[in-house]
Amino acid sequence: MTSVAVQTSHMLPEPDAAGLLASCGIPYVEHGVAATADAAVAVAASIGYPVVLKVVSPDIVHKTDAGGVVLDLKDEQALREAFVELLARVSTRRMDARIDGVLVGRHVSARRELIVGAVRDATFGPTVMVGLGGIFAEALSDVVFRVAPLRHGDGLEMLGELRAAHLLEGFRGERPIDPDEVAEILVRVGDLLLTHPEIAEIDLNPVAAAADGCMALDARVIVRDSEIG
Amino acid sequence: MVHDDDAIWRMLKARRVAVVGASQDPKKLSGTLMPSILTGGFTGEVFPVNPKADMIAGLKAYPSVSDIPSTLDLVIIAVPAKFVPGILHEAADKGAAGAIVISAGGRESGKPQFDKEILQIARERGLRFFGPNIQGVAYAPNNLSAVFWPVLTVPGPIAMVGQSGTVVAAITDWAQDEGLGVSAAISLGNQADICESDVVRLLADDEQTRAIALYLEGVDDGARFVAAIKEVTPKKPLVILKCGRSQRGREAVASHTGSLAGSDKVFSGVCRQFGVVRADDSESLYDAAKILACMRLPAGRRVLVISSSGGTCALAADAGEAHGLILPDLPDDLVTALRDVGLAEWGSFTNPLDLASPFVDQFRAAMRMADEADVADVILPVFGDPISGAAELMIELAAESRACLCAAYFGGGAVEPVERRLMQHAGVAVFPSPERAMKAIGASCWYAEQRRKWEAET
Numbered sequence: 001m002t003s004v005a006v007q008t009s010h011m012l013p014e015p016d017a018a019g020l021l022a023s024c025g026i027p028y029v030e031h032g033v034a035a036t037a038d039a040a041v042a043v044a045a046s047i048g049y050p051v052v053l054k055v056v057s058p059d060i061v062h063k064t065d066a067g068g069v070v071l072d073l074k075d076e077q078a079l080r081e082a083f084v085e086l087l088a089r090v091s092t093r094r095m096d097a098r099i100d101g102v103l104v105g106r107h108v109s110a111r112r113e114l115i116v117g118a119v120r121d122a123t124f125g126p127t128v129m130v131g132l133g134g135i136f137a138e139a140l141s142d143v144v145f146r147v148a149p150l151r152h153g154d155g156l157e158m159l160g161e162l163r164a165a166h167l168l169e170g171f172r173g174e175r176p177i178d179p180d181e182v183a184e185i186l187v188r189v190g191d192l193l194l195t196h197p198e199i200a201e202i203d204l205n206p207v208a209a210a211a212d213g214c215m216a217l218d219a220r221v222i223v224r225d226s227e228i229g
Numbered sequence: 230m231v232h233d234d235d236a237i238w239r240m241l242k243a244r245r246v247a248v249v250g251a252s253q254d255p256k257k258l259s260g261t262l263m264p265s266i267l268t269g270g271f272t273g274e275v276f277p278v279n280p281k282a283d284m285i286a287g288l289k290a291y292p293s294v295s296d297i298p299s300t301l302d303l304v305i306i307a308v309p310a311k312f313v314p315g316i317l318h319e320a321a322d323k324g325a326a327g328a329i330v331i332s333a334g335g336r337e338s339g340k341p342q343f344d345k346e347i348l349q350i351a352r353e354r355g356l357r358f359f360g361p362n363i364q365g366v367a368y369a370p371n372n373l374s375a376v377f378w379p380v381l382t383v384p385g386p387i388a389m390v391g392q393s394g395t396v397v398a399a400i401t402d403w404a405q406d407e408g409l410g411v412s413a414a415i416s417l418g419n420q421a422d423i424c425e426s427d428v429v430r431l432l433a434d435d436e437q438t439r440a441i442a443l444y445l446e447g448v449d450d451g452a453r454f455v456a457a458i459k460e461v462t463p464k465k466p467l468v469i470l471k472c473g474r475s476q477r478g479r480e481a482v483a484s485h486t487g488s489l490a491g492s493d494k495v496f497s498g499v500c501r502q503f504g505v506v507r508a509d510d511s512e513s514l515y516d517a518a519k520i521l522a523c524m525r526l527p528a529g530r531r532v533l534v535i536s537s538s539g540g541t542c543a544l545a546a547d548a549g550e551a552h553g554l555i556l557p558d559l560p561d562d563l564v565t566a567l568r569d570v571g572l573a574e575w576g577s578f579t580n581p582l583d584l585a586s587p588f589v590d591q592f593r594a595a596m597r598m599a600d601e602a603d604v605a606d607v608i609l610p611v612f613g614d615p616i617s618g619a620a621e622l623m624i625e626l627a628a629e630s631r632a633c634l635c636a637a638y639f640g641g642g643a644v645e646p647v648e649r650r651l652m653q654h655a656g657v658a659v660f661p662s663p664e665r666a667m668k669a670i671g672a673s674c675w676y677a678e679q680r681r682k683w684e685a686e687t
Contacts, residue, residue, distance in 0.1 A: 121495050124451035145498030147455065153682070154502055161501065 008225045009200055013056050014103055017221040021204075026188050027181075027215035029208075031105035037083040041076050043104040050074045050107040053082055054218075055090050059097035066094050072107050079104075108217055110208030112168060112177055116216075118148070118189040118202040126193035128186050130155075132164045133206040140164075148190030155183025168209070175211035182207070182214055200224045234431055236357040237423060239326035241368040241413075241431075243302035244273035246375070247294050247323075249316050250307035250331075251277035251285045259307040261377045262331075262365075263288075269367070269374030269381055274299065294319035301325040305375050310334030310343050310361070314350055321354035327423075329375050330360035335419050337362050344421035351422055363418035364394025367401075369411060370437050376414065385410020386522035386656075388432045390425065391444030392417045396470075400442060400515050408654035409519060412437040424449065426457035433461040440522035442514050445471040448496070455499060462504035463683055466521035466676050469505050470514040471496055504679035506672045513668060516660060520635055520669040523658035524607075526677035527633045530555045532670055533605035534581035534663070535595050538613035541639055542581035545611060545663035552671030556580045563602045570594055580604075587614035589622050596622075600630045607670050611637040611663045615644035620651035627657050633673075635659065637666040 012020065018028040032043035033056055044051045055068030063069050067089035070082040083102060090099065113133030121127045124147045131143035144158040159168060159179050170176035189202050201222040208217055248266065252259040263286040266275055276299070277285035280292040291297050294304060294316055304320040306313055310332050320328055328351075335343040344361065351358050359366050365376025369384040379398050383405040391397040394416040401414040412435060415428055425443060432438045441461070448454045461467050474493045500507040506521070508514035532554045534545040549556050557580060559567075564578045572595055577583045582599075584591045592610050599608060608630070612619045619638065627634045635658040638649050652659040660666035 121451070121492060123448050123492075124455065124495055124499060127495055127498070141494075143494060145492075145495045146502050147451075147495075147499055157501065158498075 009222050010058070010225060011061055012221040012223055013058055013100065014054060014219065015056060017219040018216075020192075020221060021216060021219060024188050024192050026185055026192075026204075027213065028219070029105050029108055029215050029217050031103050033101045033103050034083075035101045037080045040079060040083050040102060040104045044073075044076070044079055047104070047106045049079075051079060052105050052107045053079070053086055054103040054105065055086060056100045056103050057090075057094075057097045058100070060090070060094060066090050066097070067092075072109075105217070108208045108215070110206070110210055110214075111174060112209045113206035113217075114182065114209050114214070115143075116182075116185055116189060116202075116204040116207050118193045120193065120200060121147075126190060128158075128190040128193075130158050130162070130182070130186055132162060132167065146186070146190070148194050150187045150190045152180070152183050152187055155186035156180070158186060159183070177209040178211060178213060182209055185214065185216075198224050233357065234427075236326040236355075237427060237431055240303045240329070240357065240359075241366070241373070242371050243326070243373065245276070245299055245301045245303075246271070246273060246373075247276045247278055247291075247297055247301050247304045247320070247325075248307070248375075249278040249294060249304060249312075251279050251282075251290065253282060253285055258377055259331075262305065262307055262375070265365070265374045265376055265378065265380045270372040271374070272372060273302075276301070294323060297323065299323075303375075304328045305331065305365075307331040310340075313343075313347055313361070317347060317350045317356060317358070318354065321356055325356065327351070327357035328359070329363070329366050330358050330418075330421075331363055331365060331377075332360070333362040335361045335421065337419060344419050348421045358422045359415070360418040361421060363416040364398065365414075365416060367411075367414040369413060370435070376416075379405065379414070381405075381411060381414060383408060383410030384437065385412060386437065386439035387411050387518045388413040388415075388435065388438040388441045389444075389518075390415045390417065390428050390432070390441065392420070392425070392446045393444055394418075396444040396511060399511065400444075400518075403515050404519075407659075408650040409523075412439075420449065424453070426450070426453045429461050429467060430457045433464040433467075438465065440466045440468065440518045442518035443467065443469045444511075444514065445469055446473060451499075455503065458499075458503045458505050462679070466518075467505050468508050468514055468517040468521065468672070469500060470508040470511060504676065504683070506676055508672075512665065513672075516665050516669040517672040519660075520658045520673045521676060523653075523656050524635050524673060525633045526680060527606040527670070527674050528677070529606040530674045531557050531605040532607045532609060532667070533557075533559075533599050533632070534609050534611060535584060535592060535599070536581055536611035536613050536663070537584050537587045537592075537616065538611070538640070539577075539583050539585070541611045541613040541637070541663045542577075542583050545581050545609065545637075545667055548664040548667035549670075552668050554667060554671055554674065557604055559599075559604060560602060563598060563604060566598055566602075567595060570598075581611075587616050589616055589618040592616070592619070593622050593626070596626055596630070596634075600626075600632050603631060605632050607674075608632045608634055609637065609663070609666055609670065610634075611639060611666070612645075612648070613640050615642040617644055617648070619648045620655065620657070623652050623657045623659075624655045627655075635666060635670065637661070637663045639663060 034040035
């Protein structure tokens, strides 16, 4: 009998990813999961409007493509309508997908958005990446890496090495972001990869950064499944 | 981590060396090996091995390593790959610490099993080896030039190590031509056993080496590499040029030494994190290694540029900004003092300070006064004319000045090469353009900052 080892992986549902990150001290936007519109309204009431809705499904990797994301809902009426429409849209586009509910999160519009990633580099192992969110990181390839474990100072140096560093330092009268908060997130995602060998990759995109703190608004955490012989 | 460094040191400091594949034929590569060893001034015993010759380069030749009537420290192997395993066994029988395997025919030509086979033999027999697929290994403190070329003739403070024999040779040539010289020139080839991490760790403890220049195509073991550079950079400056930044570059690397070039941005991050100066071309590799080997570490980023020419002032100023250097304005009392002694009558009293005068005495006066006024951490005179006596001045001031000194010599006609060589020979870093000087100063400042950061942490 021959057996072929197959390494598969899956993405953690966002509420699980958010819980994991928060348990490691990585700030995550306030949220709750609702199965019904009434429950969604209750979550929104506790975290405050405006809110976003994101479908929670183990079968949907690209939530936006599946019609599973609605942003900037300003009141209860908009939320109720969007909730019903979202479920209808997703179940039409992805008839096969299991739906575990809808995440209701606070809608944060930050002046500056960062991307933070942690991957296992083929040569250097767990590495942490930071870049400016939106088009900057990709179009200008303006990202900086360090290998884990990082020290706080490494995180600060990473931000300083971005070509777009000036944008984080308060441009044209804007308040600068708090680099210490970002550095702490960079340290902790690196540690997370070191302490959790099953995690293949973490992608926090975006991380909202402001003068008074920062938090992840979305997260993709890829977990390797145990080998199936 | 436990390292078997003693064996590698015994190889570099070998007293009894066999040269397998030694040849008299100057048309063969191996024909250059014996002349290199002998003209390099090696004072130990050399045993040429060649079954088809009785004498090679005036020395008795032996049909095989086993026939050599002596124990050995080092065996240099320059014969086709298929003979290498047998020679390694003979080397071990003769008590050698290891071998320099010049022979090609391993993973670079799609035959990784050759590299694995000789590694296994070496492990079983307690040998270490450089290569395979290398141009050779040279170590100045032992006058050992076990290379095709170049022969080490000018001992100096830079250790040049690399995965390309040609890059190693080129930087070695530059350093020797200028009178700066090298402490070691080591090509790594396929690194089946001894790898870049072993070599840089060793050289960090080498007395003659003051800076290590490393040309890399890929890193096989990231964890080992990180451990090595963390150990090296607090002791000695390490400058790395790593190619494979472009897609074509990565393809070229794959066919050259069979390394995976890896993500360039990750590699850059590793360098910044652990205090490695990363060079982006071969000239920057040489320039950064030179300044780190020759000049004290500056206390800050303030640079004063003094020149005999307005054009070079502008070039230096632009380059300074590009490399994060600060060109402070001159304080009023210094300007008054410079005027009072009649300096720069037609020049400009700012930084860069344009003396508009190609005389060494003007440089001397300005440099002394600026140093006394403590206006800069680094003073860079740009000798932009045929200025005789520049070297003498630099050597004189380097010994007494508070600021760190290095020079650019640029547009100096026939006087320039003479002065540059004199300066470099005396250990004063001199660069062929103000831009290259400023870039090197930037590298030196950055490394100095890393050292201060580490010292503050402990």
